[in-house]
Amino acid sequence: MSYHIAVCAGIVPDPLQTLEPVSGPQGPALKNEMMLPAVLDPWAAHALYEASHLAKNVPGSKVYLVSLAPKAKLQQVLMTMAQKVAFELVALDGPSSGFTESADVASALAAAIEAIPGLDRSQLLLFGGWESAARAAGTTLAMVGERLGITEQFQGVDALKVGADGSLEILERVEGGKHQVSVCAGAPAVLGWATGSLPEPPNSPQTGMQNMRTVMPALQKAKPAQVGAHAFLSVSLPKQQRTTRIVKDVPAAEVAREIAAWIRGS
Amino acid sequence: METILVLLHPDAEGAIAKAGLEAIAAAHGLGGEVIIGLVGGNAAGAAKVIGGAGRVLAVEGDAFSQSRYATDAAAAQALVAASKAGIVMAPATSRWSRCLAGVAQRCGGRIDSHITAIAPEGVTRWYYRQRIEATFTRAELPWFLLLESGAASAWQGAPCDGTFERIAVEAAPRTEVKGVVSPGAGEQTVKPEAELLFVAGAGWTKKQKDGAAHVERAGELILGIVRTAGASLGSSKSLVDLSGEGQAVLPFLSHLNQVGQTGSTPRHPKGLATCCHGEEPHVVGWRFIQDRRAVNLDANCGWARGKADVLYVADAFEVMEELNRLLA
Numbered sequence: 001m002s003y004h005i006a007v008c009a010g011i012v013p014d015p016l017q018t019l020e021p022v023s024g025p026q027g028p029a030l031k032n033e034m035m036l037p038a039v040l041d042p043w044a045a046h047a048l049y050e051a052s053h054l055a056k057n058v059p060g061s062k063v064y065l066v067s068l069a070p071k072a073k074l075q076q077v078l079m080t081m082a083q084k085v086a087f088e089l090v091a092l093d094g095p096s097s098g099f100t101e102s103a104d105v106a107s108a109l110a111a112a113i114e115a116i117p118g119l120d121r122s123q124l125l126l127f128g129g130w131e132s133a134a135r136a137a138g139t140t141l142a143m144v145g146e147r148l149g150i151t152e153q154f155q156g157v158d159a160l161k162v163g164a165d166g167s168l169e170i171l172e173r174v175e176g177g178k179h180q181v182s183v184c185a186g187a188p189a190v191l192g193w194a195t196g197s198l199p200e201p202p203n204s205p206q207t208g209m210q211n212m213r214t215v216m217p218a219l220q221k222a223k224p225a226q227v228g229a230h231a232f233l234s235v236s237l238p239k240q241q242r243t244t245r246i247v248k249d250v251p252a253a254e255v256a257r258e259i260a261a262w263i264r265g266s
Numbered sequence: 267m268e269t270i271l272v273l274l275h276p277d278a279e280g281a282i283a284k285a286g287l288e289a290i291a292a293a294h295g296l297g298g299e300v301i302i303g304l305v306g307g308n309a310a311g312a313a314k315v316i317g318g319a320g321r322v323l324a325v326e327g328d329a330f331s332q333s334r335y336a337t338d339a340a341a342a343q344a345l346v347a348a349s350k351a352g353i354v355m356a357p358a359t360s361r362w363s364r365c366l367a368g369v370a371q372r373c374g375g376r377i378d379s380h381i382t383a384i385a386p387e388g389v390t391r392w393y394y395r396q397r398i399e400a401t402f403t404r405a406e407l408p409w410f411l412l413l414e415s416g417a418a419s420a421w422q423g424a425p426c427d428g429t430f431e432r433i434a435v436e437a438a439p440r441t442e443v444k445g446v447v448s449p450g451a452g453e454q455t456v457k458p459e460a461e462l463l464f465v466a467g468a469g470w471t472k473k474q475k476d477g478a479a480h481v482e483r484a485g486e487l488i489l490g491i492v493r494t495a496g497a498s499l500g501s502s503k504s505l506v507d508l509s510g511e512g513q514a515v516l517p518f519l520s521h522l523n524q525v526g527q528t529g530s531t532p533r534h535p536k537g538l539a540t541c542c543h544g545e546e547p548h549v550v551g552w553r554f555i556q557d558r559r560a561v562n563l564d565a566n567c568g569w570a571r572g573k574a575d576v577l578y579v580a581d582a583f584e585v586m587e588e589l590n591r592l593l594a
């Protein structure tokens with residue numbers, strides 16, 4: 001038993017950047033989108049770390065990183081990501097904007113995964129983030145799974161344990177800060193990861209060198225993906241800058257009294 | 267106007283959660299024929315409660331009472347086919363959020379999630395994790411919409427006779443649902459219905475003015491407020507991440523408490539941030555917190571810059587000692 005783990009991961013603007021919407025020829029976009037520093041989508045990055053961890057523990061397994069993004073920006077992001085875990089890159093050239101159509105992205109990703117030479121679909125684990133930090137919809141991965149005919153799907157995954165019989169015990173986030181525990185008979189399955197439990201792996205120049213042998217050719221042959229967007233009526237930043245009342249040099253007891261009254265609604 | 271199917275999962279007693287009643291009201295607000303699709307639970311009981319909202323179709327049976335992709339997707343797909351709906355709405359529960367994108371794919375439709383407002387002209391949702399708000403519409407059908415709570419007021423109607431049509435669905439899932447567990451120390455600290463969100467930041471674990479950290483006392487003070495105020499406990503990423511780095515941390519916190527960019531975006535009428543700097547990746551998770559207050563030693567922290575209504579420049583240890591006494 002070994003797995004072929006395809007991790008779908010886009011790139012998103014670094015969360016510390018200020019974002020401003022503008023209208024572009026293909027619909028809404030971000031101001032200076034190509035100039036904003038980008039990172040691998042955070043929840044998808046957790047999925048990648050979990051995939052790598054699983055592949056190390058199940059000999060013969062292989063990790064594919066499947067990414068649809070402007071290839072020049074993807075290359076920049078991979079300069080650091082490629083040093084963290086070993087993977088084979090499957091790249092598609094196209095927009096990484098949150099305003100694009102999730103169904104189109106799913107169609108392109110599913111076709112790219114189907115075309116991976118030697119992929120064993122019966123042992124496929126389709127990983128990704130349960131939501132991106134761009135569209136933040138949590139819809140793409142499920143559609144990729146459906147296109148690949150995978151009917152066992154999990155979202156908001158924080159833990160995966162493989163049993164001796166190949167069964168998969170999965171913890172998914174549900175309401176009220178709890179986890180649902182499910183046992184799936186085995187691959188194929190879709191796992192949309194939340195935070196998981198692994199820290200960000202340290203950079204390893206050796207892993208980076210090894211990855212770069214496949215990353216550069218994959219980027220060179222990245223096919224353009226057909227990704228559209230639907231019609232937007234309005235796109236805007238929130239208007240809710242608050243007027244902050246700053247309370248200073250007041251004894252703690254008085255602050256506590258004011259907060260207590262506020263909590264009690266008086 | 268298209269026929270609208272509202273998907274709901276009643277519980278074993280037939281009760282429909284508030285978010286489900288809001289979805290019914292939102293559907294009626296659009297003006298088309300409304301059909302209710304029930305999956306699992308006690309359909310007869312639920313039909314008595316919501317039958318006045320429209321024709322009721324139901325997929326019943328043990329396999330469908332559990333929250334699981336294979337069975338929920340098969341049931342929803344059958345209900346969409348039976349209803350011939352052009353618009354399919356559901357509350358954004360973890361259960362519907364897990365399966366409806368796949369169902370949209372099966373039905374050749376489109377899906378939009380995290381809908382915060384809905385009107386005949388278009389729907390509204392946030393992009394880039396609550397940073398940019400957009401309103402749009404679509405031509406493709408069926409159009410699936412996952413509604414956030416608060417997108418409409420709850421539907422109200424008189425109880426009725428509970429008539430419903432049973433839809434037969436076959437399913438052979440390869441997944442068994444074992445149950446639900448709470449992480450960490452077992453106490454439930456995430457409470458979606460709470461009036462107050464109490465956020466703890468990494469400052470609680472930092473060296474204080476006496477030169478020492480007081481993590482144990484911090485834990486007691488935080489839990490004290492969570493218990494006495496009935497608050498939901500949120501956290502910054504820095505604080506929950508500390509546990510991964512082997513530092514002394516608060517045992518009752520996990521990533522499920524994390525609010526922000528890579529955490530949750532909870533909905534509460536009030537929020538109180540303590541020892542949290544109020545950086546943008548954290549504060550995007552406060553988008554739906556109405557009244558916001560913060561306690562921080564730093565008068566120039568993020569909260570001071572239009573992110574909170576009130577910032578108390580004060581020592582959170584001292585304030586929370588007193589607040590615990592006042593609320594006890």
Ligand SMILES: Cc1cc2nc3c(=O)[nH]c(=O)nc-3n(C[C@H](O)[C@H](O)[C@H](O)COP(=O)(O)OP(=O)(O)OC[C@H]3O[C@@H](n4cnc5c(N)ncnc54)[C@H](O)[C@@H]3O)c2cc1C
Binds near residue numbers: 016525529545548564
């Ligand atoms: C990709 C990415 C995603 C991220 N996602 C998130 C996210 O989802 N959620 C999130 O929270 N962050 C997120 N961040 C991190 C974010 O940028 C901040 O680093 C983090 O929120 C800081 O946490 P903090 O305010 O608790 O800690 P700190 O920045 O360390 O602030 C501690 C605060 O405590 C105050 N303090 C100390 N002692 C006291 C006292 N006795 N009384 C009162 N105040 C005191 C200090 O003045 C200070 O303001 C993300 C970052 C990145 C790069």
